[in-house]
Amino acid sequence: MRLLVIYFTNVEKLEGLNMDKSTKMRTIIGIIVLIFANTAAGGAEWCSSALADIANVFPDVPYSVITLVNNIPNLCAVVFTIVAGVLVNRKITLRNMLLIGIGCHCIGGILPALFGDTSMTMMFLGRFAFGIGYGLMQGIGISMSLKLVEDSRFRSHAMGWAVAAQYAMNMVAQVVVGHLCAIKWNYSFFVYLWSAIPFLVVLFLCPKFELDKNDTSTTGGKLEAMAKSGSLGQAIKGLPPIVWVFSAIAIGYMLCYYPMFLVISKIIVGRGIGNSVTVGNAMVFYSVATIVGGVVFGFAEKFLKNKTMFVMLAVTGVTMLGLYLSHSFASVAAWLVVSGIFSTGIIPACISAFSESVDEENKFLATSIAESGVNIGAFLGTPYIALIEAFGGSADTAMFISPIIMLILGFITLKFCKKDSKS
Incomplete structure (x- = not known):
């Protein structure tokens, strides 16, 4: 509901801008993609509610090892945030990078729900796959607005809405995870099924931008220039x-x-x-x-x-x-x-x-x-x-x-x- 409110508010603001119809439509589509994609740009802490239950299921495993459920994605993010910035738009199109990132976010996220109830190894493998998607999305989550939103007058607002989408999803996910965990601890990870929705939004709505080896829009520009x-x-x-x-x-x-x-x-x-x-x-x-x-x-x-x-x-x-x-x-x-x-x-x-x-x-x-x-x-x-x-x-x-x-x-x-x- 909150995302719909954000969307319709954005449409009203767009009406006040001097845009031709095609630009306005591309901007609206870009904002929709930006908001939904950013609901799959967080999530490392979504299953914090389940940690105590996981510790009870695996009593012989030190609690510090259990905490890797949250922390493996953070380690992945250190590497894959940089990978996303280096490859997107130059080696991999923004659309494909989003599909890879959200796909890993979804599939890796639900793996512990399917196979992790008896195996810590499968649970950690799923968290690693999720961490790849988490890192990729962290690397481009906000800055993708530079590509998706053509009108610079609207871009800073779009970045703010992207952050709001992340916060809104975090709040909803915390509540959902708590109720899923009450049924069975590993069901908590079914919360990542949500990512299938932004995956479909990106698949059908995200523009197919051409590759550009000189594109630095998602890495701050000057950093890439210095590297070259x-x-x-x-x-x-x-x-x-x-x-x-x-x-x-x-x-x-x-x-x-x-x-x-x-x-x-x-x-x-x-x-x-x-x-x-x-x-x-x-x-x-x-x-x-x-x-x-x-x-x-x-x-x-x-x-x-x-x-x-x-x-x-x-x-x-x-x-x-x-x-x-x-x-x-x-x-x-x-x-x-x-x-x-x-x-x-x-x-x-x-x-x-x-x-x-x-x-x-x-x-x-x-x-x-x-x-x-x-x-x-x-x-x-x-x-x-x-x-x-x-x-x-x-x-x-x-x-x-x-x-x-x-x-x-x-x-x-x-x-x-x-x-x-x-x-």
């Missing part, structure tokens, strides 16, 4: 140290924060607060809060200025401690709301912290490096939990340790933000 001229290595070496500092902070932040997605099911189910349905409902509070956080971030940054990352890291750390100590649904939901609002701005604040220190032609490169740190940090959440278990702790102990590390990271950002403002 042989100056990419020099550009990387020439990035100011603050880029690497905040990229490392992005890794550290996600290393500390991603365990929340990995253990929230264990906290709710393991402490008798509820079942998988309860986990899905709780995560809806988080999903809604992330939208709020995205809306208020700009205002918060203007008010907090150099203290933005410090405050957001500190408060997010406190929410993790709150979740660790929670023993009721009301408490879990409240902490997830605060966590969603404050955590959403951390990576944008991280990028904003070094953007003024980077030359205009290198900003896309610097941002890509920082965003790669997000996936790397998320994947490292699994060995982080494994290390805690190796010392005799439980997986949810990460929620107690992480706030300390995040507070330290906050003080580091405070120091470097001040240095950057002086320079």
Whole structure:
């Protein structure tokens, strides 16, 4: 329903633009493809509700290994996000890349539902196949608007709708997964059957663009130009140290924060607060809060200025401690709301912290490096939990340790933000 509202609102806005009929029709079709394709551009955390049930089915498997259900896609994303950017439009048409990405998203997604109920190997194989599609779609999910939406006046709006489609799908999926898991844990993965719908939308509606070896529309243009001229290595070496500092902070932040997605099911189910349905409902509070956080971030940054990352890291750390100590649904939901609002701005604040220190032609490169740190940090959440278990702790102990590390990271950002403002 939400996607239909977005669509009809877009059509009304299009009426106010001076376009010929053919351009208007191509724009409308492009927006439809963009919105539906982006509902299959996320999903690594959709089955978080099932992790506790999976751990109960495989009691001899350490919980840190179980978390690979979420984290294998994050590892794949580090590689295939780059692969998508390099190949799309130049070696593989956008339409075919979307079909490959969404196809892997769907088939790999449902494999654990079909064959994973007795085999961890089949479940992980399915998650790897899903991760390929997840990485490809992450690489082109938003930037495909540059190709699909011809009118530049409408393009920035289209990017926003693409993000809204991802958020909307995340909220719906969390609820659906909870109910599917209540029937049988591996049925949770049937949620990825949804991807068959955007697959058909792309198959029948996506324009068949010609290959263009010089096309750089989905990789930021200048990055590809640097690679061709042989100056990419020099550009990387020439990035100011603050880029690497905040990229490392992005890794550290996600290393500390991603365990929340990995253990929230264990906290709710393991402490008798509820079942998988309860986990899905709780995560809806988080999903809604992330939208709020995205809306208020700009205002918060203007008010907090150099203290933005410090405050957001500190408060997010406190929410993790709150979740660790929670023993009721009301408490879990409240902490997830605060966590969603404050955590959403951390990576944008991280990028904003070094953007003024980077030359205009290198900003896309610097941002890509920082965003790669997000996936790397998320994947490292699994060995982080494994290390805690190796010392005799439980997986949810990460929620107690992480706030300390995040507070330290906050003080580091405070120091470097001040240095950057002086320079």
